[in-house]
Amino acid sequence: MIGVKAGPRRGSTIARAGLGWLGLAILATVWQLLGMELHTAVFPTFITSLVAAWHVVTSSTLTTDIIPSLERTAAGFLISxxxxxxxxxxxxxxxxxxxWTSAVVDFMRSLPTPLLVPIAIVVFGINGRMVVVTIISAAVWPILINTANGTSTIEPTMIDTAKTYGLRGRKLFLKVVLPAASPQIFAGLRVALSVSLAVMVVAEMLGGGSGIGYFIANAQQSFNIDGSYGGVIVLGCLGWIFDTLFLMFERRLLAWQRGTVGGLLDV
Amino acid sequence: MSDSVLSIRNLQVSIQSRDGSMNEITRDVSLELKEHEFVSIVGPSGSGKTTLLRAASGLRPPSGGEVIFDQKPINDVPKGLAIVFQEYNKSLFPWLTIGKNVAMGAAEYSNQERAERVEKALIQVGLSGFATRYPWELSGGMQQRAALARAMVSNPRLLMMDEPFASVDALTRNHLEDVVQRLWDSSTFAALMVTHDVGEAVYLSDRVLVLSARPSTVLAEIKIDLARPRSQIETRRTGRFGELVAEVLERVEEAGRASVGIEDTIQK
Incomplete structure (x- = not known):
């Protein structure tokens, strides 16, 4: 046979994206059927929840709760x-x-976030700033540890090379250490992003004064069960959007790395 | 000696091992490198050749002695000194294209002059047209040539090379040796190369120094009186080439025999 082409090892991008949507569809169907079967106020069907979610994003809740939550998450994540x-x-x-720092880092990162919220409330009060600080207190560790790890495992030859070309201090960090450690840094950032979202919700539930976490807790306490399920759906969508944006950004910045990982290094 | 580019005087290097004890790697090495001279240092495995080169280039402080480059004692990698490392895949920055990697060596020039120098350096090593490729898109030999171009781009007075051809296959090695020879012939820089390949040292050098086993001293100095320019086939065919290789090899073997048992206890 002439012109045999090696088929793609993993299915095409479209097919893979399609599978993702199919998975979501199955989850929604199971949820819907279960809700119809149970027929109870504490477990609304998928469609009821979806309608509630739609109400959340089209009502004033968008500006009073969702946007503040997004801002806090973004601020907490970026500062982290x-x-x-x-x-x-x-x-x-x-x-x-x-x-000098390893013991301090290990101590600090072992503290569970819910433990820090009451302290943060005492110090900062019930507001957005408290939420941001709480996010930082949790999200900074995966970034710091991955960055430190990535930095300490940079090839000594690479640092020697940089020094040979006169790179010292800040220039050495920005031009060599940062890009060389960037694959591990991105791994840490991605973990930190989901940590940021989770901590944002917890902090807001416990004392945000506003925000999507506050909205869900409030809806639950005022027996607006559909509303809390709607909030959960909105939250899930936010997480998905954040992660997708993050991966797009990562793919651009780490484009150089795909070749080196692809086994072309020692041709 | 006013015409020497590099003077290494009684260089001594000890490295602290993990358990805190001091390991003497280099005991006493002295060397004068004249303008446009090509000197190689060979020695048995584990004789601390890389350590010696790192101390001689200012990458690590020596424990004793001093290094004078261009009449000035060095305590850091000085301007005018370029280094090519063995591991091109760890020395070229994988996130930069070949052109940008080479431009690293010419940071002090204006944008236009830098671009011109990069272009010229890439032509010199036969890589013109590869400026926009990434290192991993090139073969090993091509990557090492890119590293050579980066070293050459600032017109150094001294080029240091640490086992520059040890990571490529034999034919590519011959080719790279000739690239280096051509660069050296057509330029004015002095070269100091560390290698374990005796044939390569003889082929390229004016002088070959043989290091003893660790803690190392200079065991012998052999003058290489082969005519230049040299050629892989013609030069290696001559009887004189064979004699010189045998002579150097004999001294290296001597040094190696004395060190059986302690070599390779520490990574080179």
Whole structure:
């Protein structure tokens, strides 16, 4: 046979995206059937919940709760990224700093977030700033640890090369350490993104004063059961949007890495 | 000696091992490298050749002795000194194209002059047209040529090479040796190369220094009086080439025998 082409190892992008939607459709169907079968107020059907979700995003809740939640998550995540990447690179690059800080880092990151919320409420009050601080207190660790790890495992030859070309201090970090550690940094950022969303909800439920977490808790307490399910759907969609945007961004920035991982390194 | 580019005087390097004890890698190495001279350092495996080169280039501080480059003692990698490492795949930055990698060596020039120098350096190593490729799109030999171009782009006075051809196959190695020879012939830089390949050292050098086993000293110095320019086939066919290789090899073997049992206890 002439012109035999190797088929793609994993199905085409369209087929794979299609499978994702099919999975969602199955979940929705099961939910719908279960809701119809149980026929109880505490477990509304999928369609009832979807309608409630639609009400959430089309009512004033959008501006009073959803947008503040998005802002807090974005702020908490971005501040975590700046702190985590900077501190992570310094900790990873200097062995002495690593020795000094490892116990502190291990202590801090082991503290469960719900434990910190009451303290944050005392310090900052019931507001958005408390939510942002709580997000940072949880999301900074996966970024910091992955960055430190990625930095400490950079090939010494690479650092030597950078020094040969006069890169020192800030330039060394920005031009060599940051890109060299970026695959691990992105892995940490992705974990931190889902942590940010989860902590945002918990903090808002416990004392946000507003926000989607506050809305869900409030709807539940005022027997607006459909509303809380609607809120959950909205939250799930937000998580999905965040992750999709993140992956698009990562794919652009780490395009160089696909070739090196593809086994072409030692031709 | 005013015409020497590099003077290494009684260089001593000890490295602290994990358990805190000091390991003497280099005991006493001295060397004068004259303008446009090509000197190779060979030694048995584990004789601390890479450590010596790192100390001589200012990448690590020596424990004793001093290194004078261009009349000035160095405590950091000085301007005018370029280094090519063995592991091109760890030395080229994988997130930068070949052109941008090479441009790293010419950061101090204006944009226009930098572009011109990069273009010229890539032509010199036979990589013109590859500026927009990424390192992983190139073969090993091509990547090492890119690393050479990066070293050459700033017109260094001294080029240091650490086992520059150890990671490629034999034919590519011959080819790369000739690329280096051509660069050296057509330029004015002095070269200091560390290698375990005796044939390669003889083929390229004016002088070959043989290091003893660790803690290393200079065991012998062999002058290479082969005519230049040299050619892989004609030069290697001559009886003199064979004699010189045998002579160097004999000294390396001597050094190696003395070190059986302690070599390779620490990574090179």
């Amino acid at each position: 990224a700046i702190i985590g990447i900077t501190a992570g690179m310094v900790i990873g690059h200097y062995e002495t700093v690593r020795d």
